[in-house]
Amino acid sequence: MNPIDSSHPVARIALRYPGAARVFMRRDIDFCCGGSRPLVQACEAGGHDVDAVLAEIAAERPQDADVDAGAMSTAELVDHIVSRFHRPLPDELTRLLGLAVKVRQVHGPKAGERLQALVEFLADLHRELLRHMRDEESVVFPALLGGYPQAVGAKLGALTDEHTDLATRLERLRGLTDRFTPPAAACTTWRVLYDGLAQLDADLRLHVHLENNVLFARVAR
Template sequence: MTVTDTPLLNKSLADIATQVAGSTRVFRHYKLDFCCGGHLSLQDALNAKGLDAEPVLAELESLADVEPETDWAGSSRSELIDHIYNRYHLTHRQQLPELLKMARRVEAVHGNKPDCPVGLAEHLGHMSHELEGHMQKEEQILFPMLRNGLVQQAAGPIHVMQNEHDDHGEALQRLMDLTNDMTPPTGACNTWRALYAGLEALRHDLMEHIHLENNVLFKVA
């Protein structure tokens, strides 16, 4: 079978992410957007990035023996909502204030250096504000509706949340642009390095968060 004949290439990133344990790590490595861009087939996503399919497929196929992750698609809506709230909503509320403090410090101390991410603190402040409003709408409106089985009535709020997820995806891309793909320059101080490591963790968590909502919770709904 040739690479172009591989069925995996015709599957959407969202389907692979939900069906192949460990695949989201591979997608993040190659900067393939499986949350907001999850509707794209693997082939189309690779083409858009100009990536060779062979190494990506090799990594995905090597995951066959990886221990399966929790099958959230087989869980109840309430179980999945509890997981999203405890694992992601609470985590984001811890991450962003600390990242904002570090970004302000880095810009204050190193603002005259060409590699300094000037504007990062302002962007993180905007992200924090938007994400907090988004999570509150989920917690106060959407999640209670889904817990109570009001699936049809939830269609409107779900559409709003999906649109906001697209905005969060654009905000993550802006983070990448501001930080040279979250790569600290040679000789960066410990705070600068810790900031970028924290931003990478935020990116990982927010992508997983959006993926679980767009591709699992909202599909079940």
């Protein structure tokens, strides 16, 4: 019998079994902003066989980067979020934007408006995420670490709304890139760009999951 209870919320399963988050990402099961749904319901809605999903989670091998976020103290969790997700993000967004500009310059005329839309999307995402992380690091995280979360209740709500907005943006990114699938004749730069965007998508989903479902959820309790 599978030890994972499919009546538990998707986010709780992703937290308890780090490999589950990878399975949910592969299968497009939302565990960050829509993570409060029971797994069985999320599977039904997405047309997944729940037993197959449970078997896939059980078969998932642990990875070096897996962490038990639920067991971390708030200070450890904030430190993990900042060092693993916040610190590398500005440089990575700059790198991806540079690649997108280069691909647009070379292939723009043939690829139509999509590459232009991708460049604008990344420039906008870069701006928004930098501001979002600044709010977290300068206002919200210090309040959580200092033990006065009630002082930043409104800000927490706003950041959670921005996470939902980010999920919508990531869906748009998937649309703009055919789910990170470059055209058959794409050059190496185009392929490197799409690989980087797929990794960005995965990292942002994990990042939001840890904030919404672990860090901010502690305050809600």
